[in-house]
Amino acid sequence: MSEEKLMDEVGLVLKAYWERLHNLLSQNRDLLSDKIKVLLKAEFDKPRFPGLDEHKYPAYLEAALAFVEERIETYNPVGLQYLFDSNNRREAAELGFGLDWFNGKKEFEQLVDAAGRRTRPGMTDQQLQKSADELIREMGAYPDKSIIAGFDADPTPQKLADYVVARAIEDFIFTQSD
Numbered sequence: 001m002s003e004e005k006l007m008d009e010v011g012l013v014l015k016a017y018w019e020r021l022h023n024l025l026s027q028n029r030d031l032l033s034d035k036i037k038v039l040l041k042a043e044f045d046k047p048r049f050p051g052l053d054e055h056k057y058p059a060y061l062e063a064a065l066a067f068v069e070e071r072i073e074t075y076n077p078v079g080l081q082y083l084f085d086s087n088n089r090r091e092a093a094e095l096g097f098g099l100d101w102f103n104g105k106k107e108f109e110q111l112v113d114a115a116g117r118r119t120r121p122g123m124t125d126q127q128l129q130k131s132a133d134e135l136i137r138e139m140g141a142y143p144d145k146s147i148i149a150g151f152d153a154d155p156t157p158q159k160l161a162d163y164v165v166a167r168a169i170e171d172f173i174f175t176q177s178d
Contacts, residue, residue, distance in 0.1 A: 012123065013115040015077060016132035021141050022075035028172060029068065035168035036064045043164060049157045063161040064168075071141075071165065102150030102162075104143035111135070111142050141169045 025032065044057055118131040139145075144166040151163035 009119045009121060009123065010112065010116050012128055013119050013131050013135065014112070016128040017111075017115065017135045018075045019077040020129070020132040020136060022072060022077055024136075024173070024176070025068070025072045025075065025141075025169065029072075032068055032165075032168050032172055033065060035171055036068070036164055037061065039164045039167050039171075040064060040160075043160060048155060049160075052157055052160075060161050060164075064164050067161055067165045068168075071169070075141075102143065102146040102159075104146035107143055107146045111139050114139050136173060140173055141166075144170050 040057065040061055044052060044054065044060075114135055115131075118134060120127065123131070147159075147162050147166035148170070151159045151166075155163075
């Protein structure tokens, strides 16, 4: 199989992965919201950030819930990311890697490699779905690992809402697959 054809097949597995994440998260907003509330409260109870008190909790909660919606739209299989050709998507991804406070490039490369290991020529929709589910169980939801690692390495209040959302999504995904 040519390298271009293989990348097209990998792209199909990745699209199935994004679509499955979109469906999982959009169908389970309430569970995610509950997890976020618990995780955020636990972070507020830690003495890690002076000045982070119960008066700021509603703002952080609102931000975290907005980040869930943003993440759901990022995974949307009919979102804007599919309107551009592959060269422009690569440029947009590189720009995104530079703008995010976490560095998700390595995690993205690992995701693409993992998708490649699950790619077979002429996969059926059912096989794509199975590969996407396996990919989610193995890799979680991109870019959660990068967000969690970035926060753990340099915890700041500005990263807290992203961190709590990433933890909630990962907790949800891995409790679903048990």
